[in-house]
Amino acid sequence: MHRLFALLLIVATALPAWGQDPPRAGLMWNRSGLPATLPLVVQTMPGRDYVVFLAPPQGGDPVMAGFIQGGTFFRLLVPPGTWAVRFAHGRDWQGEDELFGPATEWIGLDQPLTFEAGVARRQGHLIRLMESDGQVEVASQGPLDICQGLTVTTEIDRRDESDEDREALNLLPALGLQDLRDDFDTFPRSDFNRLPAPGLRRIETELDTRSRVCPLD
Structure with missing residues (x-):
């Protein structure tokens, strides 16, 4: 039995490796x-x-x-x-x-x-x-x-100014101004320290990179 096992082992090691x-x-x-x-x-x-x-x-x-x-x-x-x-x-x-x-x-x-x-x-x-x-x-x-080609698409959405928009959104703090009239009720702090901003604009930009086989020269 031991001789048979040894013979099989020798034959197995002698065979070439089969495909993986x-x-x-x-x-x-x-x-x-x-x-x-x-x-x-x-x-x-x-x-x-x-x-x-x-x-x-x-x-x-x-x-x-x-x-x-x-x-x-x-x-x-x-x-x-x-x-x-x-x-x-x-x-x-x-x-x-x-x-x-x-x-x-x-x-x-x-x-x-x-x-x-x-x-x-x-x-x-x-x-x-x-x-x-x-x-x-x-x-x-x-x-x-x-x-490679790069295509740039830009969309601009401009919002018209109105009294309501200006009051709600376009009153931004004016840089460098301080409220010097704390003792006076005639000039409310918000009106004195804020200036109208221009109409709002939204800019959307899309970049599209496309590749293709170059034409033969």
Whole structure:
């Protein structure tokens, strides 16, 4: 019995790790210390999943990773800077350390990508990955610029002055005046120390920020 248990244990440890439940599509982690505000869009084909890594172009550990479900729309906000972009891909997810196990394959872009933001434009990138004869390759890569427009709407509501309004609302304290006639009943304190204010106005301002893909130049 003990020999059978030992044999089963040896066989179990010798078998390769089987697939785990993959993470949700989107950001896995951001270790750059920078805010992620610039768009990276990746289009893939179904059949395998991907992990995209961003790293400094001069070398070093990745600063960001995102999980991509093959064949689904993927959009990731990345920090500003110039980054080397690489993809790991496979079919059986085995965790962040093993990725897709021994069958993990890699593909990277030849040149690093620059992500930056201006006053009215955010510069991102669109990458298309295609599979041909069992091999994944970069089909296309290009800029994806997002234009931002700010619309300001202002409404002014002016209230007409009337005797009743002036008496009830528009009598405001006049700065610098003091009641010097405390001994006289002829000049009530409220009338002496208050001056009519102009008609009331209410100003309402709405700010509307809208983003759209910039037209090609």
